[in-house]
Amino acid sequence: MKIKNLAIAWLTFGLLSANAHAQTEIQWWHSMGGALGEALNGLANKFNAGQKDYKIVPTFKGSYPESMTAAIAAFRAGNAPHLLQVFEVGTATMMAAKGAIVPVAKVMGDAKEPFEPKAYLPTVTGYYSDLKGNMLSFPFNSSTVMFYINKDAFKKAGLDPNKAPRTWKELIAAAEKLKASGQQCTYTTSWPSWMHIENFSAWHNVPIGTRQNGMGGFDAQFSINSPLHVRHIAMLGDMSKKGLFTYAGRTNQGDAKFSSGECAMFSGSAGAQAGIKKAASFDWSINFIPYHDDVKGAPQNSIIGGASIWIMGGKKPEEYKGVAKFMAFLSQPEIQMEWHTSTGYVPITRASYDLTRKSGFYDKNPGADMPVRQLTNKAPTENSKGLRFGNFVQGRTVIEEELEAVFAGKKDAKTALDEAVKRGNEILRQFEAANK
Amino acid sequence: MEKRVVFRSAWLPYVLVAPQIVITILFFFWPAVQAVWFSFQLQDAFGLKTQFVGLQNFTALFKDGNYLESFKVTALFSVLVAFSGLAVSLLFATMADRVVRGALAYKTLLIWPYAVAPAIAGVLWAFLFAPSIGIVTYVLKGMGVDWNWIIKGDQAMLLVVIASVWKQISYNFLFFFAGLQSIPKSLIEAAAIDGAGPLRRFWTIVFPLLSPTTFFLLVVNIVYAFFDTFGVIDATTQGGPGQATNILVYKVYHDGVKAADLGGSSAQSVILMVIVIALTVVQFRFVERRVQY
Numbered sequence: 001m002k003i004k005n006l007a008i009a010w011l012t013f014g015l016l017s018a019n020a021h022a023q024t025e026i027q028w029w030h031s032m033g034g035a036l037g038e039a040l041n042g043l044a045n046k047f048n049a050g051q052k053d054y055k056i057v058p059t060f061k062g063s064y065p066e067s068m069t070a071a072i073a074a075f076r077a078g079n080a081p082h083l084l085q086v087f088e089v090g091t092a093t094m095m096a097a098k099g100a101i102v103p104v105a106k107v108m109g110d111a112k113e114p115f116e117p118k119a120y121l122p123t124v125t126g127y128y129s130d131l132k133g134n135m136l137s138f139p140f141n142s143s144t145v146m147f148y149i150n151k152d153a154f155k156k157a158g159l160d161p162n163k164a165p166r167t168w169k170e171l172i173a174a175a176e177k178l179k180a181s182g183q184q185c186t187y188t189t190s191w192p193s194w195m196h197i198e199n200f201s202a203w204h205n206v207p208i209g210t211r212q213n214g215m216g217g218f219d220a221q222f223s224i225n226s227p228l229h230v231r232h233i234a235m236l237g238d239m240s241k242k243g244l245f246t247y248a249g250r251t252n253q254g255d256a257k258f259s260s261g262e263c264a265m266f267s268g269s270a271g272a273q274a275g276i277k278k279a280a281s282f283d284w285s286i287n288f289i290p291y292h293d294d295v296k297g298a299p300q301n302s303i304i305g306g307a308s309i310w311i312m313g314g315k316k317p318e319e320y321k322g323v324a325k326f327m328a329f330l331s332q333p334e335i336q337m338e339w340h341t342s343t344g345y346v347p348i349t350r351a352s353y354d355l356t357r358k359s360g361f362y363d364k365n366p367g368a369d370m371p372v373r374q375l376t377n378k379a380p381t382e383n384s385k386g387l388r389f390g391n392f393v394q395g396r397t398v399i400e401e402e403l404e405a406v407f408a409g410k411k412d413a414k415t416a417l418d419e420a421v422k423r424g425n426e427i428l429r430q431f432e433a434a435n436k
Numbered sequence: 437m438e439k440r441v442v443f444r445s446a447w448l449p450y451v452l453v454a455p456q457i458v459i460t461i462l463f464f465f466w467p468a469v470q471a472v473w474f475s476f477q478l479q480d481a482f483g484l485k486t487q488f489v490g491l492q493n494f495t496a497l498f499k500d501g502n503y504l505e506s507f508k509v510t511a512l513f514s515v516l517v518a519f520s521g522l523a524v525s526l527l528f529a530t531m532a533d534r535v536v537r538g539a540l541a542y543k544t545l546l547i548w549p550y551a552v553a554p555a556i557a558g559v560l561w562a563f564l565f566a567p568s569i570g571i572v573t574y575v576l577k578g579m580g581v582d583w584n585w586i587i588k589g590d591q592a593m594l595l596v597v598i599a600s601v602w603k604q605i606s607y608n609f610l611f612f613f614a615g616l617q618s619i620p621k622s623l624i625e626a627a628a629i630d631g632a633g634p635l636r637r638f639w640t641i642v643f644p645l646l647s648p649t650t651f652f653l654l655v656v657n658i659v660y661a662f663f664d665t666f667g668v669i670d671a672t673t674q675g676g677p678g679q680a681t682n683i684l685v686y687k688v689y690h691d692g693v694k695a696a697d698l699g700g701s702s703a704q705s706v707i708l709m710v711i712v713i714a715l716t717v718v719q720f721r722f723v724e725r726r727v728q729y
Contacts, residue, residue, distance in 0.1 A: 068696070098484070408587045
């Protein structure tokens with residue numbers, strides 16, 4: 001009896017492992033936790049169920065910087081994953097690592113899989129392509145920064161809840177009324193550098209840095225101490241002093257301040273919608289981010305955040321075939337729509353946007369198409385295509401440190417932004433030297 | 437009379453200490469040597485291109501005003517952590533030493549925090565003191581204190597000091613408690629009979645007799661504050677607001693692990709290593725003289 005069981009066990013084991021050998025495994029390291037991770041696993045399972053030759057194995061490796069660090073360490077040790085999800089600020093680092101990555105266009109071309117960079121929104125393609133227009137990584141989850149208001153608080157303050165402030169002037173006027181109505185925190189923000197420096201620049205069509213925001217080469221310099229930048233940050237510092245702006249922190253801490261009702265207006269990721277939907281016990285709306293109405297050409301278009309999938313180098317041709325098949329699978333409008341509607345990330349191809357609109361999703365979820373409309377508000381310029389700065393993890397920290405000094409009233413906007421440019425440029429020169 | 441074990445075999449003692457030596461070399465000396473080596477290099481994140489740049493990483497650091505500012509922040513932070521950590525634990529130890537009933541329960545509770553990882557300790561304290569939702573914030577607001585460490589540097593410093601000290605109290609407590617128990621009761625009783633009050637007995641008898649323990653803990657706590665606290669900082673302030681809590685070791689972690697700048701990060705850790713070695717030497721040369729074994 002025992003022996004028989006054992007024999008069966010061995011036999012099944014043998015069959016299973018034989019089965020596993022026939023499949024080519026493709027490792028995918030990502031940073032999608034919680035509900036997002038489930039949606040991602042859903043995509044992988046669907047692909048795995050649809051064919052037998054390849055198996056995508058997704059592994060959650062922690063936050064964006066954590067999985068990038070893990071992949072770098074794995075690469076140095078000679079066992080990097082095939083696919084790596086990298087956040088937008090890591091783009092320059094990945095792009096510079098020529099021997100460590102393979103451009104997605106090359107992998108698709110080699111495997112003769114269809115791939116059309118033009119299918120993507122221009123703001124998305126621009127962010128992940130080199131100057132010749134070659135797409136280097138595969139756009140996956142993209143968001144942008146949006147402006148949210150608490151309609152109930154607006155009503156209480158005697159403001160029209162259906163008219164969200166469109167300009168900073170209107171926002172300040174609304175903030176004053178909200179404050180007078182007893183609202184403790186009138187405006188807050190998540191991701192201060194992304195919102196108030198990076199997207200602010202694109203939205204007003206002014207450069208973040210020279211050389212097309214760094215896309216033209218590693219010798220770029222920051223230009224975030226322009227009079228317009230100084231004016232905007234000084235305005236925020238002034239609002240902070242008057243109690244019209246409450247600083248929440250460097251990441252997404254603003255989200256909770258809005259969804260708990262503490263703050264009546266808030267700028268944060270389009271991806272914050274899901275959390276607000278779940279937590280907010282009040283009526284709210286999602287809107288375009290405010291602009292300064294005396295700036296010519298504003299509002300332009302906002303830029304993306306989020307991440308793309310990079311294909312790592314040094315793998316077998318057979319494995320790259322599987323990678324190409326998976327990328328082709330992910331490119332389908334139906335799959336893109338599923339990802340967009342289940343996560344709140346923006347639809348990144350025209351086809352998936354049209355498909356989602358036709359499905360009636362936007363009629364049932366008003367405002368869900370605001371992010372993509374803001375991203376495509378106008379055809380992107382050199383200033384609003386995106387940005388690409390080396391070691392931008394450090395660069396952002398520098399910007400945030402200097403912004404905090406302004407919000408705390410320790411430095412004036414001009415001094416702080418001059419300092420941010422000076423320190424930021426040192427980081428860029430270091431990156432340039434390391435990647436000569 | 438000193439007690440000595442003498443090995444007859446010529447090789448056995450070496451075999452017996454070999455594992456310890458191998459571990460020390462592998463996990464302590466080898467990384468240290470690597471850090472020194474990397475600190476003279478400029479590398480891209482993936483290690484594809486490596487250039488030898490001599491002292492360039494170091495000169496870049498010392499030209500950076502913010503890095504120099506970080507020294508001041510670190511000095512303040514370490515002094516606060518080491519001294520308040522020692523003071524509070526000594527207080528707890530003397531209190532626990534006087535307890536007769538339920539002593540075990542008190543001791544266990546006091547030793548407990550040592551089992552908590554620094555990052556978790558950081559998150560716990562960050563929750564308690566969170567600017568909008570924290571319980572402590574709520575109480576402080578009721579008392580009229582405007583608590584917002586997200587923007588107020590001194591409050592942020594206070595928060596990371598509290599979290600770091602809390603983490604280290606158990607360790608200090610254990611040593612102080614053991615030290616207290618080894619002080620002969622007869623000495624204290626004799627002093628009591630001579631009419632010395634509890635405070636006087638503590639400062640003239642107990643404290644001097646505890647000095648070897650205190651000295652040992654001082655060294656350990658300073659090393660802890662310098663090296664082991666980045667988990668707490670990462671989970672709470674991440675060096676901010678501005679640079680208010682950006683201590684040297686956190687900058688090493690941020691630049692090396694998060695930003696993949698190995699050369700700069702290694703140069704910083706070499707500097708940190710030199711500082712701690714210097715501090716330890718100073719402590720042994722000057723402070724130890726006042727210790728009575």
